[in-house]
Amino acid sequence: MINVIVAGPRGKMGKAALEMIMKEGNLTLVGCIDRKNDRTMVKDIEGLPAFDALIYENIEECLTETNADVLIDLTTPEHGYNHTKASLNHGVRPVVGTTGFTEDQLQEITGICEDKGIGAVIAPNFATGAVLMMQFAKWAAKHFPDVEIIEKHHDQKLDAPSGTAVKTAQLIKEERTSKVQGHPDEKETLEGARGADVDGMKIHSMRLPGLVAHQEVVFGGEGQTLTIKHDSMNRASFMSGVNLSCEKVMEIDTLVYGLEHLLE
Ligand SMILES: NC(=O)C1=CN([C@@H]2O[C@H](COP(=O)(O)OP(=O)(O)OC[C@H]3O[C@@H](n4cnc5c(N)ncnc54)[C@H](O)[C@@H]3O)[C@@H](O)[C@H]2O)C=CC1
Ligand SMILES: O=C(O)C1=N[C@H](C(=O)O)C[C@H](O)C1
Numbered sequence: 266m267i268n269v270i271v272a273g274p275r276g277k278m279g280k281a282a283l284e285m286i287m288k289e290g291n292l293t294l295v296g297c298i299d300r301k302n303d304r305t306m307v308k309d310i311e312g313l314p315a316f317d318a319l320i321y322e323n324i325e326e327c328l329t330e331t332n333a334d335v336l337i338d339l340t341t342p343e344h345g346y347n348h349t350k351a352s353l354n355h356g357v358r359p360v361v362g363t364t365g366f367t368e369d370q371l372q373e374i375t376g377i378c379e380d381k382g383i384g385a386v387i388a389p390n391f392a393t394g395a396v397l398m399m400q401f402a403k404w405a406a407k408h409f410p411d412v413e414i415i416e417k418h419h420d421q422k423l424d425a426p427s428g429t430a431v432k433t434a435q436l437i438k439e440e441r442t443s444k445v446q447g448h449p450d451e452k453e454t455l456e457g458a459r460g461a462d463v464d465g466m467k468i469h470s471m472r473l474p475g476l477v478a479h480q481e482v483v484f485g486g487e488g489q490t491l492t493i494k495h496d497s498m499n500r501a502s503f504m505s506g507v508n509l510s511c512e513k514v515m516e517i518d519t520l521v522y523g524l525e526h527l528l529e
Contacts, residue, residue, distance in 0.1 A: 267291060267511050270327060270336045270357070272298040272348050274313060274320065277421075278339035278362055281500035282507055283307070287314045289508055294318045296331040298348065324348055328355040335511050338363050342424055346370050353377045353385065360510045361387040362503065364428025375520045384517035388524040389428030391506025395480070396524045398495035399429070402482040403436040405491055409484035410441040413460070417471040417479040425470040426461055429480055432523060434463040437482075 269286065273279035274297040286292045297307055297320045307316040321327035328336075328351060336352040338345045342365030352359045353374070366374075366387065378385050390396060406412060416430040445465040453459055460467040478497040483490060497503065506524050513527045521527060 266293050267515060268293050268295045268332055268334045269511060270294075270296045270298060270331060270333045272324075272336060272338045272344070273340040273363075274299055274307065275310070276339055278500055278503065280313065281504055282337055282339060283314050283316065285501075285504040285508060287316070292508065292511055295333050296321055296327045298322075298324050298327050298336075324351050328352065328357055333357045335360055335514060337361075337507060337511065342366060346374075349374055349385065349387075350377065353381055353383060356381070356383060358383060358514045359385045359387075360507065360514055361385070362391055362507065364389050364431075365424035366428075371520075371522060378518070378520040382518045384514045385520045386510040386514045386517075386524075386527070387520065387522050388506060388510060389432045390478075391503035391510070391524055392478075392495070392497050393506060393524075393528065394502070395429055395478075395495045395497065396506075396528060398480065398482065398493050399433045399436055399523075400525060401493050402433055403440050405482075405484050405493065406437040406440040409486045409491060410444050411446050411485045412437060412441075413446075413467045413469065413483050415469045415471065415481045415483065417473070417476050419476050419478075420472045420474050422472060425472070426468045427470065427478070427480070429478070430468045430470070431463075433480070433482060434466060434468060437466060438464050 269292050294316045299320050302320045303322040305320050307313050307318050335358050338348045338361045345363030349359045414430050416427045443464050460469040482493045
């Protein structure tokens with residue numbers, strides 16, 4: 266059994282993680298970190314599963330008082346980063362789904378893992394299909410260097426572009442030589458019309474109620490286009506990846522960035 270803390274238990278992903286822990290047999294919930302309900306039992310909070318585990322508002326108290334192996338963070342970019350560092354400082358292995366970390370923050374976390382010899386997983390997308398979509402896109406970029414990424418999410422999302430889109434662009438960048446796309450004299454008559462730019466490729470972010478998490482990677486070539494598309498219809502789609510990461514993080518001693526490194 267792996268003892269886990271969940272940060273962000275009342276959020277959309279946090280709730281789905283609690284339900285997954287309740288359903289699967291390999292994880293034990295030993296505590297939660299939340300912005301309210303200090304020292305209340307999870308089972309006493311309306312809408313949460315019936316766990317006999319305490320909620321803490323103070324992460325230091327949570328990490329000290331629980332015998333946790335893993336901290337699952339599903340919060341916000343700012344708090345997720347602080348939780349990850351606090352967790353590593355207590356020897357508790359972070360599994361982070363929270364997106365929006367900067368390159369500098371990822372470098373810093375890599376360094377802390379190395380110094381402490383302790384593993385961490387940060388995965389911009391825990392859905393197996395999304396990981397495959399990113400890998401297929403990387404492969405396609407070898408043959409189609411012209412590409413645009415369109416990501417679509419629910420309108421409560423804080424970060425744009427999505428962590429998945431950023432990771433996809435990074436993977437494509439590893440495969441193709443830097444390229445400015447579109448007409449060399451292209452001008453935006455409305456700022457932002459062409460989207461965000463990563464090494465010449467464009468990322469477009471859509472936010473609408475009704476959406477969950479969706480991405481299309483569209484490649485263009487001579488007389489043809491190729492679209493690689495993934496849709497998460499609900500948050501359960503991410504949970505097998507969260508569970509796998511909790512298992513695998515116990516076996517590693519560095520930061521793993523991306524679920525693709527853990528899938529066999
Ligand atoms: N890696 C993946 O596969 C996925 C990642 N995400 C990411 O997970 C994160 C959470 O997403 P959602 O659940 O949709 O957001 P949400 O807004 O529904 O939930 C976030 C929760 O974090 C809580 N929170 C904020 N500050 C906190 C703090 N200091 N301590 C404890 N809890 C705190 C909020 O109260 C809220 O309940 C986002 O960064 C999102 O991009 C979302 C879906 C999949
Ligand atoms: O906020 C979300 O919902 C999601 N966030 C992740 C991201 O930023 O890529 C993963 C997934 O797209 C859902």
